[in-house]
Amino acid sequence: MASVSVETLRTWLESGLPVTILDVRPASAYAAWSIPGSQHLDAYEALKSGQTGGLEELELPADRPVVTVCEAGQVSQRAAALLTARGFTAYSLEGGMRAWSLAWNTAPVLPDPGVCGQPEAARRAQAPEQRHVIQIRRTGKGCLSYLISDGTAALVLDPALDPAVYQQQARQRGWQITAVLETHIHADHLSRARALAESCGASLLLPAQQRVAFPFIPVADGQQLAIGRLHLQALRTPGHTPESTCYLLPGPPGTPALLFSGDTLFPEGLGRPDLDADTEEARRRAEMLYASLQHLLTLPDNTILLAAHSARPLPFDGQPVLTTLAAVRTWLVPLLASPAVFSTQMLSNLPTPPAHYQEIIAANESGDWPAIPPEELEGGPNRCAVRL
Structure with a gap:
């Protein structure tokens, strides 16, 4: 599964590259801290149990990459795989929000x-x-x-x-x-x-x-x-x-x-x-x-x-x-x-x-x-x- 490093995502955002950041953590975790400009879908528990969590019908811009985010970069891989199967250019953020704390x-x-x-x-x-x-x-x-x-x-x-x-x-x-x-x-x-x-x-x-x-x-x-x-x-x-x-x-x-x-x-x-x-x-x-x-x-x-x-x-x-x-x-x-x-x-x-x-x-x-x-x-x- 394709992934993207914190440094790469940081560079994309700093240069103004259009990118959709999709945070799939629980609502409480997203409310506590998140990546500025990110979109939220509470799909964490569903993805952990092998379900799609709403990703099969989620509407996203098709003209830019999607970076999926979870706490440690594991569940987001499942989200990225589902979006890739739908035709999106999707990546999972390596290390998740833990790694993003160093951006x-x-x-x-x-x-x-x-x-x-x-x-x-x-x-x-x-x-x-x-x-x-x-x-x-x-x-x-x-x-x-x-x-x-x-x-x-x-x-x-x-x-x-x-x-x-x-x-x-x-x-x-x-x-x-x-x-x-x-x-x-x-x-x-x-x-x-x-x-x-x-x-x-x-x-x-x-x-x-x-x-x-x-x-x-x-x-x-x-x-x-x-x-x-x-x-x-x-x-x-x-x-x-x-x-x-x-x-x-x-x-x-x-x-x-x-x-x-x-x-x-x-x-x-x-x-x-x-x-x-x-x-x-x-x-x-x-x-x-x-x-x-x-x-x-x-x-x-x-x-x-x-x-x-x-x-x-x-x-x-x-x-x-x-x-x-x-x-x-x-x-x-x-x-x-x-x-x-x-x-x-x-x-x-x-x-x-x-x-x-x-x-x-x-x-x-x-x-x-x-x-x-x-x-x-x-x-x-x-x-x-x-x-x-």
């Missing part, structure tokens, strides 16, 4: 100089403010990382993909990755920060803490971090984790600053305070988060918020996930009536924890890559946010 795409936050090919002086003249920011997104997982550059030096923030992805993105723009930085110790994905720093000879920077067991350069509250001619200011914002830190990238006069908020503050939610914490510690962290949010709200309204995760699958549309602090105020300020009320609301609205979060935290603290494949540890939707 990625990009979106420019600020004007992107694109592929290197013109003199550096000309490229700088086109973007005189010297801030370049590319949002690199794990589309199925919702992880958002950032490639930040002054046009020469570059920093990667919260890498969640194979180091080669970031190196390729920097290389094609003529940038050199000189530093790798994290906002906090992640619980929903394996950090690639240490591996990326080692592979390109860059400095590895983490918020100051005593959780990790490998060497790094600690970042303190208020510290200025240089990226060539740019400077990021560290803003310690404990709550989601004790060491959580946001980073502020100012712009030229008259332009908004960029706030890289990690898992502290999302466009439509807040970082959960309960992972790897007992009830008392979770409440203490919620109160810390309350104070951290009050601090962030002192920033100007036009500050652009760039978080480390999205709660939805990310389409191949080139549109970055962002908002302004003004937009966040409309729903956040009413929640901050008092620390006690805020903490109670946070802890009574917690979603299901990410799968395998304890193993992921342990790996990110030790720096040892686990024996379990990342697609098995990291599979499933993002569950780091609390929406109130």
Whole structure:
């Protein structure tokens, strides 16, 4: 049975090739996370039992390939075979949604100089403010990382993909990755920060803490971090984790600053305070988060918020996930009536924890890559946010 790899499907979607993606998983699994633009047919149980599940009469466009999807890439093979018998060019997605969790795409936050090919002086003249920011997104997982550059030096923030992805993105723009930085110790994905720093000879920077067991350069509250001619200011914002830190990238006069908020503050939610914490510690962290949010709200309204995760699958549309602090105020300020009320609301609205979060935290603290494949540890939707 013909199959297609995650990288091939990712390339098709990124290039705009017409393709029908047919997800045959149960409705609950599809609702939890899916490939953007996919079509759903709840045929999983029927296909497992040797039935057709409605595929014999399903109407699909005949002028494009069909890629069938299930959880691990096995039941989808049966779906692809049935569609092939009907005359469609059908493929099964290798590894299913587990493998798709490693798919990625990009979106420019600020004007992107694109592929290197013109003199550096000309490229700088086109973007005189010297801030370049590319949002690199794990589309199925919702992880958002950032490639930040002054046009020469570059920093990667919260890498969640194979180091080669970031190196390729920097290389094609003529940038050199000189530093790798994290906002906090992640619980929903394996950090690639240490591996990326080692592979390109860059400095590895983490918020100051005593959780990790490998060497790094600690970042303190208020510290200025240089990226060539740019400077990021560290803003310690404990709550989601004790060491959580946001980073502020100012712009030229008259332009908004960029706030890289990690898992502290999302466009439509807040970082959960309960992972790897007992009830008392979770409440203490919620109160810390309350104070951290009050601090962030002192920033100007036009500050652009760039978080480390999205709660939805990310389409191949080139549109970055962002908002302004003004937009966040409309729903956040009413929640901050008092620390006690805020903490109670946070802890009574917690979603299901990410799968395998304890193993992921342990790996990110030790720096040892686990024996379990990342697609098995990291599979499933993002569950780091609390929406109130």
